[in-house]
Amino acid sequence: GAVVSQHPSWVICKSGTSVKIECRSLDFQATTMFWYRQFPKQSLMLMATSNEGSKATYEQGVEKDKFLINHASLTLSTLTVTSAHPEDSSFYICSATPPGGRFTYNEQFFGPGTRLTVL
């Protein structure tokens, strides 16, 4: 199947610092990737749609200046949490859809997630 990886798997940082999370499609090219946030015992909330070569599309209520998304290549999207605060502590998950025809239409493949803890 299609594989999506994330790095790091967990990170602890001090309040006020910035943290970068990488999302990679390992065996396919992804023009679009998605970033989700999941609080403990809650569902996934879509934060933004990452588009290769163009600006990300953010969901309502998500601060684009705080959550910087860069999709510089067809296999890599990064999410940078700037000036992190304890309330940003969460589980961040990315996903991607392989090009049409290769897999089930609209099937998204998810990364394993990155747990961010801000002290």
Add this chain to the structure above:
Amino acid sequence: AQRVTQPEKLLSVFKGAPVELKCNYSYSGSPELFWYVQYSRQRLQLLLRHISRESIKGFTADLNKGETSFHLKKPFAQEEDSAMYYCVLTGGGNKLTFGTGTQLKVEL
């Protein structure tokens, strides 16, 4: 606006008993619905989608547009079915809207 409701946070059944995980949706257009599953310590993965009308691991789900439901069913629960199940909707494109999830626990 699109919305997915899963009324049960936790569903506990005995092994061999039937399982039904409820899902209702709200969407003005023609939705595409999925069930995603997350086993312990594993990533989210697609279980099944309504347009395939398939049975995966013994699970089936029928889209009922009249009741705006997409319940997930299995006649005989197995221990390995214990997991978190998410009902997911897309109204077009690839943007997914997740339900709140139901934790299924199959007891021996």
